[in-house]
Structure formats: C-alpha cells, structure tokens
Amino acid sequence: MSELKEELKAKIIEQLNLEDVSVEEIADDDALFGDGLGLDSIDALELIVMLDKDYGIRLSDPKEGRKIFESVQVMADYIEANRTK
Amino acid sequence: MKKVYINSIASISPQKTFESASFLDDIIEYNDNVIPAFDPNYKEHIPPAAARRMAKGIKMGVVASKLAMEEAGIETVDAIITGTGMGCMIDSEKFVSAIIDNNEQYLTPTSFIQSTHNTVAGQIALGMECKAYNFTYVHSAISFESALIDAKMQLENNEANNILVGGVEELGAHTTNVHRVINHVKPEPVTISEVLNSNTEGAVFSEGANFFVVSNDKKDSSYAELLAVETYNTLQKDKLSETIKNFLEENNLKPEDLDLVVLGNNGDVDFDGYYNQLSENIFKNTKQVYYKHLVGENNTVSAFGVWLASKIIKTQQIPAIVNLNDIESAETNIVLCYNQYRGENHSLVLLKKC
Amino acid sequence: MSKGVAITGMGIISAIGNNVAENFDALINQKKGITRVDNIKTIQREEIMVGEIKFTNDELIAQLGLPPENNFSRTAMLGVIAAKEAITQAGITDIKKYKTGIVSGTSVGGMDMTEKYYYEYLTEKEPQKYIESHHAGDSTQKIAEQLGIEESFVTTISTACSSAANAIMLGARLIKSGKLDRVVVGGADCLSKFTINGFKTLMILSDTFNTPFDENRKGLNLGEAAAYLVLESDKVVKAENKKVLAYVKGYGNANDAFHQTASSDNGDGATLAMKKALKVANLNPSDIDYINAHGTATGNNDLSEGRAILRIFKNEMPEFSSTKAYTGHTLAAAGAIEAVYSVLALQENVIFPNLNFKTQMKEFNLIPQTELKKKELNTVLSNSLGFGGNCSTVIYSKEA
Numbered sequence: 074m075s076e077l078k079e080e081l082k083a084k085i086i087e088q089l090n091l092e093d094v095s096v097e098e099i100a101d102d103d104a105l106f107g108d109g110l111g112l113d114s115i116d117a118l119e120l121i122v123m124l125d126k127d128y129g130i131r132l133s134d135p136k137e138g139r140k141i142f143e144s145v146q147v148m149a150d151y152i153e154a155n156r157t158k
Numbered sequence: 159m160k161k162v163y164i165n166s167i168a169s170i171s172p173q174k175t176f177e178s179a180s181f182l183d184d185i186i187e188y189n190d191n192v193i194p195a196f197d198p199n200y201k202e203h204i205p206p207a208a209a210r211r212m213a214k215g216i217k218m219g220v221v222a223s224k225l226a227m228e229e230a231g232i233e234t235v236d237a238i239i240t241g242t243g244m245g246c247m248i249d250s251e252k253f254v255s256a257i258i259d260n261n262e263q264y265l266t267p268t269s270f271i272q273s274t275h276n277t278v279a280g281q282i283a284l285g286m287e288c289k290a291y292n293f294t295y296v297h298s299a300i301s302f303e304s305a306l307i308d309a310k311m312q313l314e315n316n317e318a319n320n321i322l323v324g325g326v327e328e329l330g331a332h333t334t335n336v337h338r339v340i341n342h343v344k345p346e347p348v349t350i351s352e353v354l355n356s357n358t359e360g361a362v363f364s365e366g367a368n369f370f371v372v373s374n375d376k377k378d379s380s381y382a383e384l385l386a387v388e389t390y391n392t393l394q395k396d397k398l399s400e401t402i403k404n405f406l407e408e409n410n411l412k413p414e415d416l417d418l419v420v421l422g423n424n425g426d427v428d429f430d431g432y433y434n435q436l437s438e439n440i441f442k443n444t445k446q447v448y449y450k451h452l453v454g455e456n457n458t459v460s461a462f463g464v465w466l467a468s469k470i471i472k473t474q475q476i477p478a479i480v481n482l483n484d485i486e487s488a489e490t491n492i493v494l495c496y497n498q499y500r501g502e503n504h505s506l507v508l509l510k511k512c
Numbered sequence: 513m514s515k516g517v518a519i520t521g522m523g524i525i526s527a528i529g530n531n532v533a534e535n536f537d538a539l540i541n542q543k544k545g546i547t548r549v550d551n552i553k554t555i556q557r558e559e560i561m562v563g564e565i566k567f568t569n570d571e572l573i574a575q576l577g578l579p580p581e582n583n584f585s586r587t588a589m590l591g592v593i594a595a596k597e598a599i600t601q602a603g604i605t606d607i608k609k610y611k612t613g614i615v616s617g618t619s620v621g622g623m624d625m626t627e628k629y630y631y632e633y634l635t636e637k638e639p640q641k642y643i644e645s646h647h648a649g650d651s652t653q654k655i656a657e658q659l660g661i662e663e664s665f666v667t668t669i670s671t672a673c674s675s676a677a678n679a680i681m682l683g684a685r686l687i688k689s690g691k692l693d694r695v696v697v698g699g700a701d702c703l704s705k706f707t708i709n710g711f712k713t714l715m716i717l718s719d720t721f722n723t724p725f726d727e728n729r730k731g732l733n734l735g736e737a738a739a740y741l742v743l744e745s746d747k748v749v750k751a752e753n754k755k756v757l758a759y760v761k762g763y764g765n766a767n768d769a770f771h772q773t774a775s776s777d778n779g780d781g782a783t784l785a786m787k788k789a790l791k792v793a794n795l796n797p798s799d800i801d802y803i804n805a806h807g808t809a810t811g812n813n814d815l816s817e818g819r820a821i822l823r824i825f826k827n828e829m830p831e832f833s834s835t836k837a838y839t840g841h842t843l844a845a846a847g848a849i850e851a852v853y854s855v856l857a858l859q860e861n862v863i864f865p866n867l868n869f870k871t872q873m874k875e876f877n878l879i880p881q882t883e884l885k886k887k888e889l890n891t892v893l894s895n896s897l898g899f900g901g902n903c904s905t906v907i908y909s910k911e912a
Contacts, residue, residue, distance in 0.1 A: 088266075089210065090210040090211065091210060092206060092210060093206045111207055113771070114771075114773075114774060115211075115267055115268060115271060115772070115773065118266065118267045118713060118714065118715060119266045119267065119268060121715070122264055122265070122266045122713070125264065126264040133715075134715075135715045238767075243647055243649065244647055245647075245648065245670070250623075253706065253709075253710065254623075254626065254627050254630055254706060255630065257627065257705055257706065257709050258627070258630055258631070261555065262554060262555045262556060262705065262709055263555070265709050265712070265713045266713055267710070267713035267714050267773075270706075270709070270710035270713055270714075271710075271714075271772055271773050271899070272772075273710075274619065274670075274672050274899050274900060275619065275648060275670035275671075275672075276670060276671045276672055276898075276899070276900045276902060277772070277900060279671075279900065280767070280772060280899070280900025280901055280902065281772075281900075283767040283769045283900075283901065284769050284770075284771075284772070284901070286769075287769050288767065288769055289766050289767050289768065289769050289780065289781060289784055290766065290767065291765045291766065291767075292671070292765065292766075292767040292900070292901070292902055293669060293671060293678055293682075293765065294669065294670055294671050295667055295668065295669055295670075296618075296621075296647070296648035296649055296668045296669070296670040297648070297649035297652065297653075297666070297667040297668040298647055298649040298650075298653070300667065301649070301667075304667040304668075307665075307691075308682060308685075311685050311686075311689045311691070312685075314689070315689065332630075333646075335634060336633045336634060336643050337643065339633065339634060339640060339643075340640055340643050340644070388665075389665055389666075389667070390663045390664065390665075391653060391656050391661065391662065391663070391664060391665075391666035392656075392657075392662045392663055393663055397663070401663070457647075502653070503649075503653075
C-alpha cells in the first residue's frame, strides 16, 4: 500500500509537471485540488487517463474523478479496490 | 481620427534583446540553419503553477508581453491582439504524434488544450485578469501586421486607448525537419555574416516573441508614431515598386522622404530578389538595414523589424551590424518596414518620429 | 456608431446541406445531420456522433475542378465552396471592381492532412505537397486565389470556437473604417482526428445526439462546415443597387479570463460580449427578437451561457435556440454558420427549433424554443464562445 502511494506521488509530479514539488512534500492526506496541491479540472482529466492506462480503471464521468482524487490516500484505496492491472 | 503611437516595445529573440538597456551591442554569433530564442529567466516572471503547462512559445509570449506592459507603465489594456503564423507547434506536435503512436488511446488533454492558436493571448489575459477584446491572427507572414491593423483601427476610432499587440513563434522539432525536406530551411549552417550571400534556397528558421503597447495617448517616452500598415496576399515582383510608391503617396510621402528602410532579406536565393530590386532602384539613395541574419526567419519575425525601427527612431542610433548599405542620414524621422515570405503575404509598416 | 454594415451575399456547406437553400430546407423540416463518422478512420467511431459533410475529398476535388497535383486541405475545399456561393449570391461578377478582402476563421486549418501524413512527410515525396497547407492561413490564401482576390487584405483569425464571429466583427470594422469596400467574412473547419481525440480527452463528446440546454445533456457532437458572408460598404450598395439581405448591426468580443478551457460559472465573458454588442448596435436587450445561442450541449457551456443570457435579458427573454443539434459544433466555422441561420431567420421571419430538448435545466428556468415558430423578426443576437475564454456576440438586423 505505501509503495503504491509513493508510486502515485511520483506519477502525479511527473504527469502534471509539478517541477517544484517533491515526493516527500506530498502527505498522504493532503488535498490534491483547491488549497492543497492546487490541481484543477485539466489535471483531473490527466489523472483519469492515468487510472485507465496504468491500473485498468475506466471512469466515464469526470465528476467521479473529483472524489477519487481527493488525496493520495483516497486514490490508493480506490485503486487497490478496483484495479484490473 | 486619433493618431497612434508605439509606447513600449519588448523582444525575445535569438539575440539578447529582452534587456531594454542594450541595443544589439553584444551579438550572439550563430553558425547554423535553425536558431532558438535566447531565453530570459522565465521563472522570474511566471509563477511555477502557471508555468507548468507552458511550452516555450507561451512562455516567450507571456514574458515579452509583461516586459512591454512594464515599460509602458500600465496594469491593463483595452485589447490584447496577437499574431502567430504557426501557432503552438510544440503542443500540436505532441498531440498529433501521440494520436498516431498510441493509435488514439490513452491520450491526455493538456497538449490538445495548449495547442490552440489563441493560447498565448488567452494566457496573457488570464495572467492580467484582463476581460477585454482578445484576438489572434494566424495568417503566415502577416499575422503580426493583421494584429497591428486591428489595433490601429480601434485606437484611431477611440474605441480603445491602450492595446497590447504582439507576434510569437516557437520552433517545433518535427515541423522544422519537415520543412528541411522541402528546402524551406537552408541546406547548410551559415554564419550571420554569410546569410545574405549564402546563395542557397531556404532560410535560417527561428523563434521569438515581440510585443508592443500601442496607444492613442502620446507620452514623452513614446517610441514612434504608427502612420500606416498595409498587407497584400499576393504581389508580383514587377508591381512592388509601384505598390510601395502608391502606399507612400496615400500617406503624402515620396520614396526620397524616407530616412530609413527596414528590409526582410533572409538570404533565400529564390525570394530575396524582392528586396534587392528595391535596394537597387527606388531605395538606392536611402539608408537600408536588415535583421534576419541576427534573428532568423519565422512567421512573425517582421515584428522584430518593427522593434528595430522603433528602437532606432527613439535612440537615433543604428547598430553597425544591421547596415545593408553605407548611406548616412543625419536624422531618422520616417521609416518604412517591408517584409514578405516566399513571395507571398507582403507587408508595409510606416513609422515616424514623434 | 449604430449604423449597420450591409450583408449582400452568403454561402454555406454543412452537415445539413450543400448550399443556403438546402440548409434552410433542413432547418424548417427539422432534419438533423448527425451521424457516425464515415470519412475519417477512427477507433472512436462507435463512441461518438458527428455532423459530417458526406462528400469525400476526391468528390470535393472533382466538384471544384482542382488539378490532381493540388494541395488543398479539406478545410480549404469546404471554404471555397461556401465562399463561391456567397460571391454568386451577392451578384459579384468582377471581384476587382472594388477593393475586396477576405477574413476567415479556422482552427483545424490543414491539420487533416498533417495528421494523415505526419511521418510520411519526412520520406515520401507524394504527400510533401501538403506540408505548406498545414498552417491556418493557407486555407484563406487558397479561397482568395479561387475568388480572384489579389494584392489585397487577406487574413485569418483563430480564436477557437469564436473565430468566424470574430472574422465577421473585423470585416464590419474594415468596412466602417473605409479600409475595404467589400469583404468576404466567415470561417471553415473540417473534421479531423486531432479535434475528435482532443475533445474526447476533455470528456465532453456526446455518444448520441447532442441536446442543447437540456438537464441531461451529455456533451457536444463535433461538426464540419464552412460559411461566408459578403459585406459591402454603403457606397457599393448604392452604386450597384444591391439587394441587402440583412445588416451586421453590433458586435462585441470579451475574454472570460477565468480558465483555459472552462467558462466562468456566471458567464462573465459572454455577458460582457453581449453588452458590448448591444452598445455598438445602440439597442436595448428588449429590442432583440431572437437569440441564436452558442449552446454546444456541454455541461459547462450551456450553464455559463444560460446564466449570461439571463444576466442580460432578465425578465425580457426573447425566444432562444441553439442550432447545434442540427449541425454539430463546427468549431471555428460556428459563428459563420449561425450568421447564415440568423440572416435566414430575419429574411423568413422564422425561429429555428432547438432540437432534442426534453428536460429543463435545474439551475434556471430557461426553456429554448423547441418548435418551428413564425414571428416578425427585426434583430437576432448570435453568440459564439470559445477556448481561452474567448466570447463573441454579433447582432444582425433587418434595417440598417
């Protein structure tokens, strides 16, 4: 589980070009959107593709993403429960 | 009808032009057929959160526009009008190649969003929180001049007081390679002193961003008055001189009234004839300068010509490196810029000391 | 400031017809042009619906009588067809008699060929002719050449989905300022894998018929089209005793400055654009008889635009509808397509229905016109809203 979380943090930084952020700076429960990491709706779409490509989870409604991407912890829990690869 | 002035200028180009204090006194010597822009420290000007999705063209446009706004000493404008012939090449290439390479699967939106032609104008507006008129012209070598014409009409009719106008172009690796195979890029590297006499097809490809605040409010710090701008989709070589004479006449001028002409020679053996016939005929007694040997060729590089003309008029200095002939004129009052690309999309921009 | 600019001709090709008459016929008979995509091979075929013009490129080449070695993108070919119809309808036989220019909007440009031959360009001789037709200005340059417009003002605007509306706006300014006597204005965009996949990544493509302003809307259908208007100065109208179809009465452009792809919740940009257009037209909201809305059927657009319309019109709402259910969203061409529809509405005194609408949106009580309606129309307001927060409004009128 903690391995998955580290993996997600690294992927988020790389995929979303968060040059000035390091893995250590993202706590498991930090909010990813809004006041936390400051991600927006375009990032949510990027993360939806990541879920599909890397974990075989397809979302059809971008609104679902907002809940799943609340924090790295929530994301990891969701992936563990739903992954197909 | 109100008069229109250039109140500030800013340039990011393959030369060190973004520092307004210097004026082509520390030339970067290239020996290449593709030359990138000399980068300012973008991080000083764009917060990391805003910069993370920006390709180089967007960064250049945003920073050049900021520099122009700072020099003009204003916080906002009544319109933002940009020109870009090729648009956001880097993101376009990224998205097209992703479509092909991944057979339309696992595509992400960022490069598609950023590839839109009006991304630079939109990002400038976002950064300034400017809800004003926001246009982007995308017509090859007259993209910048189209923006200038639009701005000039609005200022003359007093529909706006200050307008940010600019041209931006970024190099995309694949697009450049594709233009190599059709000989639009010079076959071999050339130095800046050899460009005009290279005697080969094509041009030295480049990138850059040139932005201006134009206004109907004259300041002590204004660079020049913008007298007239005209563009022509086609123009036969044998009608060029006559067209320029007519253009000058409409502005109550004759060729001999000009103190300086800024020409767009790029060393393409097939198309420099347009400039050469002017140099040898109607402008043979007029001081001539050129600039593409320093900053290369791109669809909005003619905006650099306007930058150069503005700077010469304000400083009353002509850097030796841009001289095309030896004629000296005591004062530089009236300047004409002429440009075309591959025999199409000709433009004339007429400036006057104010 | 308030005098309108004369429209003396128009031409169009879209998913619902190859000329003005066919488009009008489809509009009043409620025939939509939304189908599966046939001319582009895409793995998205079963997941999306489009507003496609069914001619293949070869058929278009034959129609236009282009030589085999031509390098016209599909955008350029559609543009030439529509622009030629506009010139014919305006009764122009000698294009050089007056100072004539062209302003066109496009976002796809020659991308259809670039995406087809992207890597081949480097090694294959045959497709290399299309390299020069990639840039957005190329289609306009070719339309100018086909119309015989030379040594003149020819330019291209690309502000995403408001491009053609902005081309019309610039055209009106050029006539008013006396820079041109006559100008062909409009836009063209063809379907491409680039835009299909691009909008797909934004998750705003509907897998069925788009339903503007409906609570259960699922997104847009992409479309392809071209449309042009001929604008002429009073001098030309008088000298040639021209029949005027309608006038460009007002126009406004503003930027939402909110987000790269999303409109602000309250539609600030659209509100400003409509305000400016009304001011230029010297009209009050109550003077507007019909609104041809942008209405793309995305969650974000219809909510934002609806709120903006309510902010301007308050309790004086005229009938409004989106015609996107007929044609799909034709991106940069949309403002020109809807200009033609607005002029047709004025000429025929008819409001075209907002097809596929069933359920009112819960955020406000706006119900579009869902049936064809006869009504004396004097002014029509048309919105075009795009990426990068680009918002435009053009007002068309019967009287100058």
